[in-house]
Amino acid sequence: xxxxxxxxxxxxxxxxxxxxxxxxxxxxxxxxxxxxxxxxxxxxxxxxxxxxxxxxxxxxxxxxxxxxxxxxxxxxxxxxxxxxxxxxxxxxxxxxxxxxxxxxxxxxxxxxxxxxxxxxxxxxxxxxxxxxxxxxxxxxxxxxxxxxxxxxxxxxxxxxxxxxxxxxxxxxxxxxxxxxxxxxxxxxxxxxxxxxxxxxxxxxxxxxxxxxxxxxxxxxxxxxxxxxxxxxxxxxxxxxxxxxxxxxxxxxxxxxxxxxxxxxxxxxxxxxxxxxxxxxxxxxxxxxxxxxxxxxxxxx
Ligand SMILES: Cc1ncc(C[n+]2csc(CCOP(=O)(O)OP(=O)(O)O)c2C)c(N)n1
Numbered sequence: 001x002x003x004x005x006x007x008x009x010x011x012x013x014x015x016x017x018x019x020x021x022x023x024x025x026x027x028x029x030x031x032x033x034x035x036x037x038x039x040x041x042x043x044x045x046x047x048x049x050x051x052x053x054x055x056x057x058x059x060x061x062x063x064x065x066x067x068x069x070x071x072x073x074x075x076x077x078x079x080x081x082x083x084x085x086x087x088x089x090x091x092x093x094x095x096x097x098x099x100x101x102x103x104x105x106x107x108x109x110x111x112x113x114x115x116x117x118x119x120x121x122x123x124x125x126x127x128x129x130x131x132x133x134x135x136x137x138x139x140x141x142x143x144x145x146x147x148x149x150x151x152x153x154x155x156x157x158x159x160x161x162x163x164x165x166x167x168x169x170x171x172x173x174x175x176x177x178x179x180x181x182x183x184x185x186x187x188x189x190x191x192x193x194x195x196x197x198x199x200x201x202x203x204x205x206x207x208x209x210x211x212x213x214x215x216x217x218x219x220x221x222x223x224x225x226x227x228x229x230x231x232x233x234x235x236x237x238x239x240x241x242x243x244x245x246x247x248x249x250x251x252x253x254x255x256x257x258x259x260x261x262x263x264x265x266x267x268x269x270x271x272x273x274x275x276x277x278x279x280x281x282x283x284x285x286x287x288x289x290x291x292x293x294x295x296x297x298x299x300x
Contacts, residue, residue: 022222024212074111187229219268
């Protein structure tokens with residue numbers, strides 16, 4: 001299914017007034033709003049996006065927007081959706097939540113699970129920069145193996161983040177049998193826009209998990225965000241997939257997975273890695289892809 005670019009709004013509904021240059025999270029929110037359009041309400045918890053776009057009197061979001069407590073994002077947006085319905089607002093209003101990975105896979109997961117169980121009529125978007133960035137780069141349940149963060153420092157006794165597996169939000173949502181869930185990346189805009197278009201057309205709880213490179217936390221030149229986002233996908237460190245009709249399927253398959261080394265080596269957060277660490281990360285990636293091949297359509 002191609003994206004109907006004509007349906008994208010020409011209005012800018014989500015500026016990143018104070019984000020860092022090259023902010024992937026902002027690209028994600030901006031693209032989502034291009035499809036969702038002005039007939040929408042937004043909620044955002046404590047995170048980079050709240051901190052950079054809602055500093056009174058310089059709001060950079062041009063639809064109704066509520067800033068929520070950190071764990072309360074899904075409950076708040078679900079309440080807004082229920083309120084809109086009770087007031088007889090049009091069915092085609094979209095209620096969008098934007099949360100970071102920390103606010104989603106760790107702190108907000110219970111509220112999101114409840115919304116998914118109730119099948120509340122919301123579009124929940126997690127932009128994933130792989131750490132709690134707004135408070136200075138602390139690890140989250142989405143931080144990759146051997147990554148430096150301020151709470152997984154590197155040195156003689158530590159290689160950084162120890163967990164091999166990141167929490168898989170797509171599969172957590174699939175286990176709730178939501179109508180639609182997908183992963184995406186800001187480096188693949190057509191794939192992302194198409195998924196937002198699809199999600200918008202569904203009713204009920206829809207969830208997007210978007211890879212959003214972060215020059216400040218990852219340590220690279222801000223001009224390279226899209227390039228680095230692509231390297232993540234081409235090396236199989238992130239994958240583009242969707243969940244629909246109780247099936248998981250890949251929406252983009254790299255021809256052959258690139259080695260992980262160039263992707264890791266261009267980021268300061270991985271600069272401590274030794275060849276054997278890189279080898280280990282690559283074999284964990286390989287095992288991950290074997291697993292995907294068994295569970296997802298379109299891997300082979
Ligand atoms: C209950 C609570 N705990 C901690 C904080 C402090 N805090 C504000 S933003 C933030 C980091 C958010 O990380 P994430 O959700 O990954 O979004 P990002 O900052 O990366 O955009 C933290 C820890 C808070 N506001 N409320």
